[in-house]
Amino acid sequence: MNIGTLLIHNAGTVDAATGALSTPVFQASTFDQSVSFKAEGAGVEREFDYARSGNPTRKALEHTIAALEGGTNGYAFSSGIAAVSSVLGILSTGDHIVAAEDIYGGSYRIINTFFKRWGLESTAVDASNLDDIKRAITPKTKALFLETPSNPLLKITDLNAACAIAREAGLISIVDNTFMTPYLQRPIENGADIVIHSATKFLGGHSDVLAGLAVTRTEALGREVYRVQNGFGAVLGPWDSWLTLRGVKTLKARLAMQQKTALSIAQRLQQHKNVEAVYYPGLEGFTSKPVHDAQARGAGAVLSFKTKTTEQALRFLGKTRLAAAAVSLGGVETIASYPVRMSHASIPKQERERLGITDTLIRISTGLEDAEDLIADFEAALAEE
Numbered sequence: 143m144n145i146g147t148l149l150i151h152n153a154g155t156v157d158a159a160t161g162a163l164s165t166p167v168f169q170a171s172t173f174d175q176s177v178s179f180k181a182e183g184a185g186v187e188r189e190f191d192y193a194r195s196g197n198p199t200r201k202a203l204e205h206t207i208a209a210l211e212g213g214t215n216g217y218a219f220s221s222g223i224a225a226v227s228s229v230l231g232i233l234s235t236g237d238h239i240v241a242a243e244d245i246y247g248g249s250y251r252i253i254n255t256f257f258k259r260w261g262l263e264s265t266a267v268d269a270s271n272l273d274d275i276k277r278a279i280t281p282k283t284k285a286l287f288l289e290t291p292s293n294p295l296l297k298i299t300d301l302n303a304a305c306a307i308a309r310e311a312g313l314i315s316i317v318d319n320t321f322m323t324p325y326l327q328r329p330i331e332n333g334a335d336i337v338i339h340s341a342t343k344f345l346g347g348h349s350d351v352l353a354g355l356a357v358t359r360t361e362a363l364g365r366e367v368y369r370v371q372n373g374f375g376a377v378l379g380p381w382d383s384w385l386t387l388r389g390v391k392t393l394k395a396r397l398a399m400q401q402k403t404a405l406s407i408a409q410r411l412q413q414h415k416n417v418e419a420v421y422y423p424g425l426e427g428f429t430s431k432p433v434h435d436a437q438a439r440g441a442g443a444v445l446s447f448k449t450k451t452t453e454q455a456l457r458f459l460g461k462t463r464l465a466a467a468a469v470s471l472g473g474v475e476t477i478a479s480y481p482v483r484m485s486h487a488s489i490p491k492q493e494r495e496r497l498g499i500t501d502t503l504i505r506i507s508t509g510l511e512d513a514e515d516l517i518a519d520f521e522a523a524l525a526e527e
């Protein structure tokens with residue numbers, strides 16, 4: 143089935159017991175086991191016993207994301223960062239990971255604080271440069287952590303090549319696919335072993351749920367992730383699983399329109415006199431566009447731009463009437479974020495500047511408003527007083 147069909151006809155579409163076209167919200171923390179204590183029920187084991195270990199609504203979402211990403215097993219967590227930390231939880235003290243240097247700031251923070259404290263070493267690399275990845279691998283390296291397009295400058299990593307390097311070195315390759323979603327990019331097809339999502343973003347799609355997902359290429363890796371999910375317990379609740387399932391059904395329609403708008407805005411911003419640079423893989427001439435086009439079906443709905451001065455950036459954020467100046471992305475409403483104060487505030491300033499995350503950088507996630515209205519609003523917000 144094509145992905146658009148799969149988004150609708152997935153594990154969460156029809157309730158097996160009632161035929162309902164929406165998976166029920168099983169708001170239950172525990173499940174009766176008495177049948178297994180009765181003589182006639184000896185040997186009978188119910189599928190669910192306790193909601194941390196499994197819940198039917200969560201399971202529907204977990205099956206859905208596994209099918210969408212083309213993996214064997216899916217897991218749903220209480221946030222994207224819970225998915226990241228639970229996946230990294232399959233590694234051990236003394237292990238080393240190679241991570242792209244411009245991953246989501248919160249992922250950078252847990253790798254460089256909590257996991258470091260527990261003895262997981264890491265090296266940050268420019269993952270758009272395959273030689274950098276190769277050079278960083280040591281005998282202790284166990285995993286490669288990627289995000290492409292990267293956050294917030296949308297640098298591209300060649301997934302086929304990077305995952306092949308990882309495989310050859312015996313590493314688990316982990317890809318945060320939040321910006322693309324399985325509608326636009328399916329990293330397991332490019333060789334990734336584990337795919338992660340902040341489903342808070344495009345999959346949920348309505349800025350009303352915090353959720354994380356992970357999908358594994360194999361059952362064996364799935365069992366390892368499950369051990370951490372059940373052990374750490376950062377599971378997604380039934381309501382939030384349901385909201386995410388509902389969001390997934392409209393992903394294609396939303397993202398198709400949102401990325402069209404993103405391209406129009408990126409093209410207009412490129413011509414604006416107060417704009418220094420625009421970062422969007424849909425723009426002709428964008429670095430590594432051919433690599434992105436070969437591995438993704440579209441450029442997505444996140445773009446970044448730099449104004450010429452910090453004042454212009456701050457004025458834009460204060461003056462825009464249609465974009466919410468807010469953390470997050472992927473909702474139906476356009477969001478303008480200021481990475482130095484928001485998603486990347488936890489990265490030391492010097493390191494941020496080295497990465498190009500300056501005080502003039504604004505990240506836009508386009509929503510479902512009409513593109514012409516957004517363009518008019520952005521022009522007004524960029525205009526001099």
Ligand SMILES: Cc1ncc(COP(=O)(O)O)c(C=O)c1O
Nearest residue numbers: 221222223246318320340342353
């Ligand atoms: C690419 C990416 N990965 C992970 C996360 C973390 O997700 P959450 O905020 O749902 O914990 C985010 C959040 O902004 C993100 O943008």
